[in-house]
Amino acid sequence: MKRKMECFECEYPEPFSGRHSVHKYKETGLDNITLVGVEEFKCPKCGAVYFDIPKIKQLNALIADMIMKKGQVLSGAELRYLRKQMGYSTNLFGRLIAYDPKSLSRIENGHQKVTSTFDRLVRMAYATGRRDLNYNLHDFLLKNGIKYRRLELKIADGCDWEVKMAA
Numbered sequence: 001m002k003r004k005m006e007c008f009e010c011e012y013p014e015p016f017s018g019r020h021s022v023h024k025y026k027e028t029g030l031d032n033i034t035l036v037g038v039e040e041f042k043c044p045k046c047g048a049v050y051f052d053i054p055k056i057k058q059l060n061a062l063i064a065d066m067i068m069k070k071g072q073v074l075s076g077a078e079l080r081y082l083r084k085q086m087g088y089s090t091n092l093f094g095r096l097i098a099y100d101p102k103s104l105s106r107i108e109n110g111h112q113k114v115t116s117t118f119d120r121l122v123r124m125a126y127a128t129g130r131r132d133l134n135y136n137l138h139d140f141l142l143k144n145g146i147k148y149r150r151l152e153l154k155i156a157d158g159c160d161w162e163v164k165m166a167a
């Protein structure tokens with residue numbers, strides 16, 4: 001299943017094929033996620049680089065799961081990631097958890113410290129907003145969760161995303 005792609009940046013006429021590569025998944029707003037097995041397409045003429053990330057919904061849900069199970073207080077960026085996965089604007093989410101949207105933004109941007117109480121409030125909101133969680137959040141939180149700083153996720157052809165490394 002060799003796919004090919006055309007360059008959006010230049011006039012190079014030939015579709016080119018990709019190669020398996022590693023990608024820092026900064027599109028999430030998180031700086032500690034590495035994807036293994038994504039296809040990287042590099043234009044032979046201008047050098048423009050494109051990444052093809054398959055099964056992105058499953059990937060994003062898996063990242064949210066790993067954030068939910070984390071054994072440390074979440075960062076503002078991780079809280080923002082959970083909010084966005086729920087599909088809320090800061091205004092609407094502020095209404096849901098009875099929190100001033102401006103304070104919420106300050107926390108998400110790292111300008112205000114995340115308290116463990118606020119962390120739990122957001123996790124509880126996420127857990128009640130999703131019916132398809134395949135684990136019990138209470139169990140995880142009471143057992144202190146999984147401790148990690150960096151996440152590596154991998155995908156193989158025809159498979160789902162899975163956690164390769166959390167350390």
Ligand SMILES: [Zn+2]
Pocket residue numbers: 007008009010011012043044045046047048
């Ligand atoms: Zn090009």
